Amino acid sequence: MNPSDSDAGTPVSVKIRERILAARKRFNANDNIAEFIQPGELELLLDEVEGKMKGVLSSLVIDTDNDHNTDETARRVAKMYLKEVFQGRYVKAPAITEFPNAEHLNELMIVGPITVRSACSHHFCPILGKIWIGVLPNEHTNVIGLSKYARLAEWVMGRPQIQEEAVVQLADLIQRKTQPDGLAIVMEASHFCMSWRGVKDMDSKMINSVMRGSFLKDANLRREFLSLIPQKG
Structure with a gap:
């Protein structure tokens, strides 16, 4: 009907x-x-x-x-x-093909910077930024293509968002899809609700992160991930 x-x-x-x-x-x-x-x-x-x-x-x-x-x-x-x-x-989440970790990869992998675009749910003003994703797989981790991280980020960011919540939503999604030992996400973004209106500060950016599993427990792993991210700004 x-x-x-x-x-x-x-x-x-x-x-x-x-x-x-x-x-x-x-x-x-x-x-x-x-x-x-x-x-x-x-x-x-x-x-x-x-x-x-x-x-x-x-x-x-x-x-x-x-x-x-x-x-x-x-x-x-x-x-x-x-x-x-x-x-x-x-729209529903993009279809993501997951593969078993046949080679038992267990080294840190970083994807980024992934360019993301969203809108502040307070004023519907644009949010423009970049995301870096760190994954520490284990033998049971599902492997997905590099471009799929960008597709998942685009889907999560493609709605009115608050940056702090957006990064958590993306982390939850990637965690469910891949089941890694550790997951880390850093996001840096410019918010037009600050530069286009209000205080009209053109230079301010917001940076936040989510650390899961090994990244939360292992300070050395966390430092390695953060040190490998190119200079932001």
Whole structure:
């Protein structure tokens, strides 16, 4: 059945929200809700967001009927949110092929810098940064391709985020996928909510880290990882 054929007149966002509530799940800004979206509903949601954005532009007293620069802005913004910058909320995690650690690799591996883009969930201003990932495998660790770390990071960052929570979400995801002895993630990012508005400080950056397993327990391993990361900034 086409999603638009049932409950005619009910906004698709209401239907999705009702499913989430019935499942007693959370739908915070940085949560993924793809499992509650039925085929065809993302396009309906795009139409709904476009309509709401037209109302926002009208309330901002922008003449979208006669201003050729903004006559399609509502559609562009809706598409940008749902299919680009916030896509990580609305699509399932990328398919990742995992391989056994046939060679029993157990040396430190570092991937990065991985360029990431997100948006602050407070103001929806851009967050632009880089991530470094350190993995200490064991014989039972699942091995994934290097590009897959970037895909997982893009999926987690592709939703409104708080940097501290984003790094933890990414660490949890990689931990589940690979089951390493140790996992370390460092993120450095510029926040436009500080440079574009507010204090308008162009130079400030935020750096935070998550250490799991061996990286948390072994200070020497932690120092080795941090020393091998190129100078940030």
